[in-house]
Amino acid sequence: MSAVDVASSPIHIESRFIHNRNKSIVIYLTVSGSVIPMCILESDSIASVKLRIQTCKGFLVKKQKLVFEGKELSRNNSLVKDYGVSSGDVLHLILRVSNLLVITVETAFKKEIKFQVERFRTVRYLKEKISEKAKGFPFVNVNDQEILCNGEKLDDQRLIDDICKNHNAVVHLVVQRPQEPQSKTIGEGIEKNHKKSILHPVIINPNLKIPPVIWNMLNSASEGLKKLKKPIRSSEGTGGAYFMQHPSGKTYVAIFKPIDEEPMAVNNPHGLPPSTNGEGLKRGTKVGEGALREVAAYILDHPLTGPRSTKTTIGFSGVPPTIMVKCLNEEFNHPQGYNSSEKNIKVGSLQMFVKNCGSCEDMGPKDFPINEVHKITVFDIRTANADRHAGNILMNREDGRIVLTPIDHGYCLPENFKDCTFDWLYWPQAREPYSIETLDYIKKLDVEEDIALLRSYGWDLSLECARTFRISTMLLKKGASKGLSPFTIGQIMCRETLNKESVIEKIVEKALLSMIPGMSEAVFIETVSKIMDLELEDLCYLLGISVEMIDGSLKRKGFLKLNLVKERFPNPTPSDL
């Protein structure tokens, strides 16, 4: 079923609404440019609305994103009315369709070979994969292969997406007698039709050296464009995100996210209406600043040894190398038409492509190594990340071990804590205490140096963003040194429900109330620090935590005052201690 199919039939009005007329409302879902009326109850939760869309239309709940008046309805347990949705309102449904499809190739001898292929690849590409996999078999030569689907011979240029229509597909392979090599397919390695493409780093401070790993990425992506390997738009995500190809066309080297295609920006390719007040999809962020935040995430992700030298590429939390670039290419979204003039050059973040076998959304968290989860919790708490859902953590297996890579940092370092959400909060690893190595790393973090570092790269954080950054780093440091788990620190930071302020918000509010006109930011932060100390002391008392060093590592001792804890923190477990 394609997104277009969805739009052709309205969602059925069930009998529960007919008997419940006064509580039901009609909303309109827009998806892929079409509008679907939908009857829901005001008291429905976001989860139940998504479930109904899944039941009626088959789109998995976890693949749906609902947006209302420029804000994502991201809290599944909140009610529709909590978000202010009322009768006649329009909700935008964005489907996070997977880029990968499974193609089963059946040979004449009933041998089956399975391939994971991106939906925007061609049949020719599939044939090349078959050749690689089937070395030594008669169908090794790409030009000897014929691929059939439902009895129809598939042209080399046909897109995999076209064959699959959102489902995995079975195709049949027929091997022809070897023939004379055919002429090259259009666009393959032919440079004479080369259209103008540009890819340059945006350099604000010429004194800062671009690390070799980033130069390599830039060179490969640029060569790929010269060889007419088009940027390919990802079918996942709410903004325009493009896979930049290696010159061979066989692998990706980077992801480019132009600022004018961010969610709510003018050229967003998913049809999200532009923001009316400049605020981004998450509260406390601005449209058009996503790329800055992506780059900042990499800059701030220091390696274990301290600030990055040009030799160290990956930081403690594993944020992939990212840089701001200018890029010109016809494949990007140009609703006003395209020519290769300067005005069509796009600015955005270019991030290294990381090999993966899916995201954390595709499997339960049980097998994730504790350190892999903890490294991400450190980054998210420190930067008050407002978009850490499991789909934004890529997963890979290296030597049998699961490695996690955090991506999509366009909503880190917000101006406030309102939309902080961490999916890992409910993973068992988050309840484990930090290791001594992680505690050491946290201890060495210096937020003033970090703010200065960002300034040297050209991003002078606004007072509000710097304030959030200072307070979240402070909370991470104080919480970790008291032996609190990422779960407990995360709970202080995240709202329990949409409209109930988090503990950290209350701390900030208290400090604001005690502000005297003319008070400096430093004094304000000092006030926050004092209030936070009292709160954390209370919390440790309630949790019965006291910490001491035993054999070089932090050990917690104490007792659990369960009834007291429950009042404050609804879901404590003994592993919290």
Ligand SMILES: Nc1ncnc2c1ncn2[C@@H]1O[C@H](COP(=O)(O)OP(=O)(O)OP(=O)(O)O)[C@@H](O)[C@H]1O
């Ligand atoms: N560094 C990377 N390496 C490999 N794949 C990536 C990388 N960054 C992004 N992707 C892929 O591109 C897709 C879109 O990217 P991303 O989620 O960052 O976009 P977005 O529009 O900001 O999404 P969201 O709706 O989650 O905010 C992801 O689902 C992921 O599959």
